[in-house]
Amino acid sequence: MPAPGEPAPGAPALDRTKLLAARFKAAGDRPYLASALYSLTVVPTAAVPTMGVDRYWRCYVSPAFVDATPVEELAGVWIHEVAHLLRDHHGRASRLPAADQRDRARLNLAQDCEINDDLLADRLRLPASRVVPGDFGLPTGRLFEEYLAGVPPQPHPHDCGSGAHGVPAPWELPGRGGAASVGDVEAAALRRATAEAMRAHERSRGTLPGGWKRWAEQVLEPVVDWRRVLAGAVREAVAWAGGAVDYTYRRPSRRTPALRGVVLPSLRRPLPRVAIVIDTSGSMGDDELGAALAEVTGVLREVGVGANRVSVLACDADVQAVSRVTSAGQVELGGGGGTDMRVGIARALASRERPQVVIVLTDGFTPWPHEPQTCRLIAGLVGEDPPNPPGWVETVRVR
Structure with a gap:
């Protein structure tokens, strides 16, 4: 040759x-x-x-x-x-x-x-x-x-x-x-x-x-790995929501033994509560939703937010179900009608255990609240070319 x-x-x-x-x-x-x-x-x-x-x-x-x-x-x-x-x-x-x-x-x-x-x-x-x-x-x-x-x-x-x-x-x-x-x-x-x-x-x-x-x-305009972006947004929101600290006597300060007769409180950083609002309208795909939900729940476990502090709301034009989960596989996606994620967000914030972080997984074809909410709101937009939510909503595109 x-x-x-x-x-x-x-x-x-x-x-x-x-x-x-x-x-x-x-x-x-x-x-x-x-x-x-x-x-x-x-x-x-x-x-x-x-x-x-x-x-x-x-x-x-x-x-x-x-x-x-x-x-x-x-x-x-x-x-x-x-x-x-x-x-x-x-x-x-x-x-x-x-x-x-x-x-x-x-x-x-x-x-x-x-x-x-x-x-x-x-x-x-x-x-x-x-x-x-x-x-x-x-x-x-x-x-x-x-x-x-x-x-x-x-x-x-x-x-x-x-x-x-x-x-x-x-x-x-x-x-x-x-x-x-x-x-x-x-x-x-x-x-x-x-x-x-x-x-x-x-x-x-x-x-x-x-x-x-x-x-x-x-x-x-390269597409950034949505999993990395979504995980970063969730971690940052959880850290922000848990940033407030308070004193507690349940676990005395380590300096207490040095002060005879005086019990000092220790600082406590509370874990936030998280609500995940899932769009179950007919335009959504189960595969994309399952991938996004698995990513979110995995990150929450990683940062220490257990299942007892996470609620999931399956929502189309009305809230279909509210359930606590420990894995994405436990979520049953109902609905299939029109889409209004405002209903799910309002339901989450009206609960007795009000969340500090709300994560919305949707195709974006939904009305949004007219003004910023008192919680940290993250939108995971699933699918191709979803419309943009209001500028104050943290947005991650899930492709």
């Missing part, structure tokens, strides 16, 4: 003029991809069947493939390969279960499905050998993680390189040596610059493909 960058004996030399003309066309037709495309370093090799990329932004090119492919299709392949790198496919692949990471052929095909349906919708020409979700009976517009389970085992290898599936191919250069390369910091900057160029292009022309639009939004 010839080394990367060296032609095989008798193999045609790389037609760089044709290859670079195709890149020029790709960058001219999709100018928001120009910086990323021109960051790729060309490495000719007969060992790669078509074109592929490694994680260091080196593009391995078969001279025979370039000779056999029209410039317009080569431009589409350039965009396909750089899309693997822009969408961080190798980084995302590293977070999959080990068994999925080892099945490089299926993984690579799922990644190609994510890319190619967007490129074809953008009227780009690709070689006839390209794969799309419809080849496996899958819907368009999904991420490769969603496609992976629907791609059957493959008898023939399919390899776009470590820039796609994350595992170095035999035809790749070792590490970052041997040719110009792009490191992780530079790659992150390229992704952000490309996303900003896409947003500017959309504002001026309004023609950005849907898949690229979603990707640019994710890069420029």
Whole structure:
């Protein structure tokens, strides 16, 4: 097998003029991809069947493939390969279960499905050998993680390189040596610059493909792990509510033995009471609600707020049930009608054991109290694009 960058004996030399003309066309037709495309370093090799990329932004090119492919299709392949790198496919692949990471052929095909349906919708020409979700009976517009389970085992290898599936191919250069390369910091900057160029292009022309639009939004406005944010909000609210201290003689101060005949009280930090108001209207999903509720109850146990200090109110247009729980599995979600979380909040605050913290889990399509409450109020908004509650409500988006 010839080394990367060296032609095989008798193999045609790389037609760089044709290859670079195709890149020029790709960058001219999709100018928001120009910086990323021109960051790729060309490495000719007969060992790669078509074109592929490694994680260091080196593009391995078969001279025979370039000779056999029209410039317009080569431009589409350039965009396909750089899309693997822009969408961080190798980084995302590293977070999959080990068994999925080892099945490089299926993984690579799922990644190609994510890319190619967007490129074809953008009227780009690709070689006839390209794969799309419809080849496996899958819907368009999904991420490769969603496609992976629907791609059957493959008898023939399919390899776009470590820039796609994350595992170095035999035809790749070792590490970052041997040719110009792009490191992780530079790659992150390229992704952000490309996303900003896409947003500017959309504002001026309004023609950005849907898949690229979603990707640019994710890069420029990344979704923070809602579990971490929700846990932080609950911990901070509990600490705030329990911040008040008082004196008690039930446990005398440790200084008492030093003062003969005098009993000193000790300081006590009371644990707050917490109410969880759950939206059980028809628009809510049980899976999302269960995940959010499990997160909340787990954090409360962690900070020492036991089940005897937590009440759960299942609520749609009216309060359906009030129950004390020790785990999320004990909650029965009733209701299913309209939504008015004001009813649940008012019911919680009217109870004899008034809570200092109220956590509302809802899709956001509900009226809210007109003014700040006397308790700490946290809204966990479940689902896609929920409307914002009033500014004084602490908000965590559960996606």
